[in-house]
Amino acid sequence: DQQVKQNSPSLSVQEGRISILNCDYTNSMFDYFLWYKKYPAEGPTFLISISSIKDKNEDGRFTVFLNKSAKHLSLHIVPSQPGDSAVYFCAATNSGNTPLVFGKGTRLSVIA
Amino acid sequence: ETGVTQSPTHLIKTRGQQVTLRCSSQSGHNTVSWYQQALGQGPQFIFQYYREEENGRGNFPPRFSGLQFPNYSSELNVNALELDDSALYLCASTPDTNSGNTIYFGEGSWLTVV
Numbered sequence: 592d593q594q595v596k597q598n599s600p601s602l603s604v605q606e607g608r609i610s611i612l613n614c615d616y617t618n619s620m621f622d623y624f625l626w627y628k629k630y631p632a633e634g635p636t637f638l639i640s641i642s643s644i645k646d647k648n649e650d651g652r653f654t655v656f657l658n659k660s661a662k663h664l665s666l667h668i669v670p671s672q673p674g675d676s677a678v679y680f681c682a683a684t685n686s687g688n689t690p691l692v693f694g695k696g697t698r699l700s701v702i703a
Numbered sequence: 704e705t706g707v708t709q710s711p712t713h714l715i716k717t718r719g720q721q722v723t724l725r726c727s728s729q730s731g732h733n734t735v736s737w738y739q740q741a742l743g744q745g746p747q748f749i750f751q752y753y754r755e756e757e758n759g760r761g762n763f764p765p766r767f768s769g770l771q772f773p774n775y776s777s778e779l780n781v782n783a784l785e786l787d788d789s790a791l792y793l794c795a796s797t798p799d800t801n802s803g804n805t806i807y808f809g810e811g812s813w814l815t816v817v
Contacts, residue, residue: 595745627808634705634793634808635746680745690736690759691806693745 594618595683597694606703610668614681614694617662621683625691626655626666629678638679639666671701706732707809709794715815716784724779724812728796732807735777737769740791740811749792752777784816 596615604610614624622643627635641648641655641664648655654667668675678698682691706729716722728735734753738746748761752771766782775796781788791811 597745625806632810634707634709634810636705636808637806682745690748690751690761691738691746692748693738695743695745 592617593694594621595681595692595694597679597681597697599697600695601698601700603700603702604671606673606701607670610666610671610675610699610701612666612668612679612681612697612699614664614666615662616664616683618683618692619662620685621692622686623684624655624657624664625682625684626653627680627682627693628675629680629696635680668699671699673701673703675699676701705807705809707794707796707807709792709809709812711812712810713813713815715817718784718786718816720784720816721780721782722784722814724781724792724794724814725776726778726794726796726809727776728794728809729798729807730775732775732796732798734797734799735771735775736795736797736806737777737779738793738795739763740793741787742790746793749779781814786816789814789816 625640626638629635639653657664678696680696681694708727736751737749740746751759755771768780771777793811794809
């Protein structure tokens, strides 16, 4: 039973365009959501998070949107850069505590 | 740089053997958790330690065990290795003033079981 789902295993976007990565969750107890970026041979690096009391959080080129009624969140990267090419994991938790429940990840390729 | 270091970075073991993976986290990070990331999957929670006591466990069998030491280091031990244990093992540390975005991951230990 996968509680956090990233249904797109891969996404390819042209440099300068917007990248939209999607994530769905099933557990209504989740109230804090995070996006991690992972390069090969490195551990996941925190990117951006959002609490369930918000519907949007922005940090530079990265914006996360949360739709609680649909149990859906998305990460927007604009403009996309080749250095953004990595695997992006969506994660969810209850009250900001571990454990984190991760999706399977989406591999983003930004083409120059 | 997360301040979380793991060793070894890569290792190969034979089925049935035992393995110990190590993690050193930042001073003041009293919570450490371990995750297993199999190929093509997201990280899966194994267990968590707080001040040297296990205080949370995922869906992993008892042959996965751990220790946390007062010097902010910890170990993950896996007995009777199986082929499916081949994965990236990630250590994550959390400061006592916890918020979800301050979970720091190490670079992981790649375990191959043959």
